[in-house]
Amino acid sequence: MQTLVVPLIAELPRLLHTTTSNASWVITATLLAGAVATPVMGRLGDMFGKRRILFCSLGLLVVGSLVCAFTSDLLPMVVGRVLQGGAMGVIPLGISIMRDEVPAERMGSAMALMSSSLGVGSALGMPAAAFVAEHADWHVLFMGSAGLAAVALLLAALFVPESPVRTPGRFDVIGAVGLSAGLVCLLLGISKGSDWGWGSGTTLGLFAASVVILLAWGAVELRVRQPLVDLRTTARRQVLLTNLAAIAVGFAMYAMSLVLPQLLQLPKATGYGLGQSMVVAGLCVAPGGVVMILLSPVSAKISAARGPKVSLMLGSVVIAIGYASALGLTHAVWQTLIVSAIIGGGIALAYAAMPALIMGAVPSSETAAANGLNTLMRSIGTSTASAVLGVVLSHMTQPLGGVPLPSMNGFRTSFVIACAACALALLIAAFLPGRGTRSRTPATPAGETAVGEPGAEPAAPAGAGFHGLVRDADGEPLGGAALTLVSPDGRQVGRAVSRADGRYGLDAPAGGPYVLIAAADGHQPQADTVMAAATPVTHGIRFPRATEPASLRVRGTVRAAEGGRPLPDARLTLVDAAGNVVRTTITAADGAYTFTDLAPGEYSLIASGYPPVASALAVEGRGTDGFDLELAHPAAR
Known part of the structure; x- marks a missing residue:
């Protein structure tokens, strides 16, 4: 074209x-x-x-x-x-x-x-x-x-x-109209300037209008929840x-x-x-x-x-x-x-x-x-x-x-x-950020990446893995976010916590597809399908703004198989019929959990334990209450 x-x-x-x-x-x-x-x-x-x-x-x-x-x-x-x-x-x-x-x-x-x-x-x-x-x-x-x-x-x-x-x-209709108007004025002035004259009132007016419109558009976009x-x-x-x-x-x-x-x-x-x-x-x-x-x-x-x-x-x-x-x-x-x-x-x-x-x-x-x-x-x-x-x-x-x-x-x-x-x-x-070399903290447990001391660079993978920046809905760095890497068969293969400056590093066992789950207090959990390569992959994470809960939900309690006591801090993952991770959460002190804002359909609920437990459930009507799970041992944190 x-x-x-x-x-x-x-x-x-x-x-x-x-x-x-x-x-x-x-x-x-x-x-x-x-x-x-x-x-x-x-x-x-x-x-x-x-x-x-x-x-x-x-x-x-x-x-x-x-x-x-x-x-x-x-x-x-x-x-x-x-x-x-x-x-x-x-x-x-x-x-x-x-x-x-x-x-x-x-x-x-x-x-x-x-x-x-x-x-x-x-x-x-x-x-x-x-x-x-x-x-x-x-x-x-x-x-x-x-x-x-x-x-x-x-x-x-x-x-x-x-x-x-x-x-x-x-x-964002207003954003689309504003950006379109600003771009049309800018590019019209550039493309037709030689025909109309670069010093003509029409050309200069278009350039001035593009500046004013794009500045106003930018100010509006910064205030829109979903720009x-x-x-x-x-x-x-x-x-x-x-x-x-x-x-x-x-x-x-x-x-x-x-x-x-x-x-x-x-x-x-x-x-x-x-x-x-x-x-x-x-x-x-x-x-x-x-x-x-x-x-x-x-x-x-x-x-x-x-x-x-x-x-x-x-x-x-x-x-x-x-x-x-x-x-x-x-x-x-x-x-x-x-x-x-x-x-x-x-x-x-x-x-x-x-x-x-x-x-x-x-x-x-x-x-x-x-x-x-x-x-x-x-x-x-x-x-x-x-x-x-x-x-x-x-x-x-x-x-x-x-x-x-x-x-x-x-x-x-x-x-x-x-x-x-x-x-x-x-x-x-x-002036673009380069691929730096970072050292690993020696006393890091297997499968988990250490946060590191304040002021130090976060641990980054030496080979396959992911690193990047975690941000909140306003684009600010977010520390303390729990990042979990899950293999295609549902096993947890790595975990990290973002530093105070939002940076994280996370190892992967080998190249291939994984699900990267991010959870933080006060934020809706996120799950991305990611592809690991032979060298570290940069992957940024941003939590969206909180949305109002929908009527469809699933809630219940996770208990120990022996004794029936509630299990806190058990990690739960909800997967749809196509195999996509749609929600993840951690049980409360009383073992309770809730998934909200769900679409009707067939799901699988996976509790990370020893071994993991997977249960099928159908979400319809007003949702599902009392969907309890039992684990043989406490879930992995």
């Missing part, structure tokens, strides 16, 4: 029977719709199911493509392109589904490839679109995109499972710096798609143009997409071995090397292939690292929304690149036959600006 109409830009006014300024809305509309849809679709996926919203995104792409395929008028074309922009949420939704479903040994490379697809699609879409535009009716472009979207929709229906991870609550974008999470150093780096890398990525094809298509009479056709120019950019596909798994391995910060920094350096080489390697077509491949390799390394950085700092219930915001930051980078480099190339010109064309100095300046964007991304990434 990003490069589908690029080969048609010069012909759009004639094809749509309109002016050049009006025709530019065909590109701007998709940009604006994608910017709005990306965080909104991510939040809806977290709330109502990522697979379900994935279907909606792909459905919008099918409908929008069909609208564009059967019209030659401006207004329906813009409407169709708006619908196509709604499909931009596919990438963060896909990354989030992978986090919930893909085995640990495949998750890194899978997410890396999905993240890099934002660049792969742009690089491979260019030659395909150019070929169709030169050899067939231009409407075939949109018929093809509708067909591809329909195939993706069918494959998703057949093979993509629904994620069990949900964020209950209400959709569209959790600004406290977004303000964490790891999330904030990754998003800022995404803007810079997005700028550098789009510079290749914007500058190299123009240089390749300029006539040789200029002395520096390569005189190639639109199709050849697109094919020269394609190697970057191929390299992205090949290097995405490599980036995942680098991230696993050295941390995603290293992968992001390395990617920024490689992109900069590519643009620096372009200062001397643009005299022949084969040289541009090398430049494209180097830049594509760097983009693969950088883009693949971003989801790992984001997901290492947010709870799984906010994965889609957080990745959606990161994808939005990349889009802002590409929009800024289009505006900035467009101004450079339109002002640094030389005449040929009375027609002003971008000069070689203009192209070199564009390459230098792209290098500067990479240097900025490298600088930002340098």
